Amino acid sequence: MSTPMLINFTGGAIGEWRVTAQDCLAGTALAPVTRLSLAPPVAGAAWTLRGTTSNHRYTEAHEATALRAAQEGLGRPEARQAAMIAIRKTDAWWALAQDERRAIFEAESHHIAIGMDYLPAVARRLHHSRDLGEPFDFITWFEYAPRDAAAFDHMVDRLRATAEWRYIDREVDVRLSRS
Amino acid sequence: MSTPMLINFTGGAIGEWRVTAQDCLAGTALAPVTRLSLAPPVAGAAWTLRGTTSNHRYTEAHEATALRAAQEGLGRPEARQAAMIAIRKTDAWWALAQDERRAIFEAESHHIAIGMDYLPAVARRLHHSRDLGEPFDFITWFEYAPRDAAAFDHMVDRLRATAEWRYIDREVDVRLSRS
Numbered sequence: 263m264s265t266p267m268l269i270n271f272t273g274g275a276i277g278e279w280r281v282t283a284q285d286c287l288a289g290t291a292l293a294p295v296t297r298l299s300l301a302p303p304v305a306g307a308a309w310t311l312r313g314t315t316s317n318h319r320y321t322e323a324h325e326a327t328a329l330r331a332a333q334e335g336l337g338r339p340e341a342r343q344a345a346m347i348a349i350r351k352t353d354a355w356w357a358l359a360q361d362e363r364r365a366i367f368e369a370e371s372h373h374i375a376i377g378m379d380y381l382p383a384v385a386r387r388l389h390h391s392r393d394l395g396e397p398f399d400f401i402t403w404f405e406y407a408p409r410d411a412a413a414f415d416h417m418v419d420r421l422r423a424t425a426e427w428r429y430i431d432r433e434v435d436v437r438l439s440r441s
Numbered sequence: 442m443s444t445p446m447l448i449n450f451t452g453g454a455i456g457e458w459r460v461t462a463q464d465c466l467a468g469t470a471l472a473p474v475t476r477l478s479l480a481p482p483v484a485g486a487a488w489t490l491r492g493t494t495s496n497h498r499y500t501e502a503h504e505a506t507a508l509r510a511a512q513e514g515l516g517r518p519e520a521r522q523a524a525m526i527a528i529r530k531t532d533a534w535w536a537l538a539q540d541e542r543r544a545i546f547e548a549e550s551h552h553i554a555i556g557m558d559y560l561p562a563v564a565r566r567l568h569h570s571r572d573l574g575e576p577f578d579f580i581t582w583f584e585y586a587p588r589d590a591a592a593f594d595h596m597v598d599r600l601r602a603t604a605e606w607r608y609i610d611r612e613v614d615v616r617l618s619r620s
Contacts, residue, residue: 360498
């Protein structure tokens with residue numbers, strides 16, 4: 263995970279993932295699409311969101327150790343469902359100092375702890391977009407088996423009820439399936 | 442500072458800043474140039490380094506308050522000297538968790554505290570490059586009056602003697618002057 267990797271999330275009519283739901287929870291929606299591709303963007307796409315994997319921004323050593331022990335990687339054969347959740351945080355969030363953001367993120371909102379409750383069922387990869395000049399700050403990609411879809415919904419509901427989510431002013435949630 | 446701003450540092454034969462010294466302290470050097478421009482890159486440049494301003498990564502609230510009270514902005518008429526210091530950190534650094542990096546950065550190396558000792562004489566702006574896929578991770582831009590050049594050298598010497606600098610495997614230091 264050490265070297266940043268640029269990923270393109272391209273919505274349109276082609277791609278390995280079929281869109282089963284596309285919701286806008288805050289701010290401006292994305293144009294509705296039927297397919298999503300994580301391959302390099304192609305002509306005729308409705309939109310492409312870019313993000314890079316990067317180093318941890320809030321995770322502390324004890325949390326990183328616990329995550330590494332419990333999480334599974336992307337691409338598991340049984341993980342035929344996915345979600346792409348793109349969020350933008352407010353100017354007020356970004357004006358906070360590191361310790362203030364960490365306090366909201368974990369001490370108050372338990373973001374890492376909530377995610378831990380759904381490991382190893384839900385695999386995830388976070389992509390940073392803000393410094394690329396993109397319309398969202400983060401794109402998180404999740405993969406899980408159909409039997410874990412309800413658990414995934416529960417996790418997302420818990421996160422959206424946290425103090426951290428009060429700093430989110432744009433959120434698009436795309437659910438996906440592959441055959 | 443809340444919205445990231447992309448800056449191009451272009452070395453070549455044109456630009457508002459004249460190169461007075463160009464040193465490589467670790468890793469591979471940059472091609473020698475006579476001028477540096479912070480305007481959008483032009484044809485014929487020897488190299489362009491890109492970086493974005495961004496949110497604080499280590500600075501805590503009490504430190505941010507102290508910095509805001511003491512620092513001055515770029516572009517002061519008397520600040521006719523500048524330095525562009527580009528660094529890359531090792532894979533070992535980026536594999537550390539947030540608390541481990543913060544401990545090296547400030548508790549052990551006093552990076553913020555050392556910089557504070559040279560305020561308001563030395564104005565600075567940090568640019569993040571790693572997530573852009575650039576050859577360096579950070580580009581720091583400093584401006585100071587000619588009378589403060591010795592103090593600036595002293596600050597850089599102190600930083601290079603810290604534990605944090607053991608995680609730096611490429612460093613280029615370009616000193617500049619404008620008329």
